[in-house]
Amino acid sequence: MLNLTLLEQLLVVSIPCSVISMAFIQKTKMMFKSSKIIILYSFIINMLLGVVFTMSFGSKDLIESLWIGLFSFIGADTIYRLLEGKLKPFSELKDSEIKYDL
Numbered sequence: 001m002l003n004l005t006l007l008e009q010l011l012v013v014s015i016p017c018s019v020i021s022m023a024f025i026q027k028t029k030m031m032f033k034s035s036k037i038i039i040l041y042s043f044i045i046n047m048l049l050g051v052v053f054t055m056s057f058g059s060k061d062l063i064e065s066l067w068i069g070l071f072s073f074i075g076a077d078t079i080y081r082l083l084e085g086k087l088k089p090f091s092e093l094k095d096s097e098i099k100y101d102l
Helices: 004-031 035-057 062-082 090-101
Strands: none
Touching (some): 035 062
């Protein structure tokens, strides 16, 4: 039987975690030369932040923390798509960084 209460709790915890991870990734993604790495970088950050966030502020075990990291990764992508047009894409960040270096 599916434990819907546990699933609901994991989803609720993953919401603030995805917001924090999305903000962190937006601030740090311009240090990469290629945009192909950003999805892997985002996945790793979400998984790490999900585990650290859950272990720090909750009483979930490692498996549940990894689920929160996965939900956070999926949710951060959804939030990014909702904010599309309001955030600068990777190519514009790299162009503006080159202009500042000159």
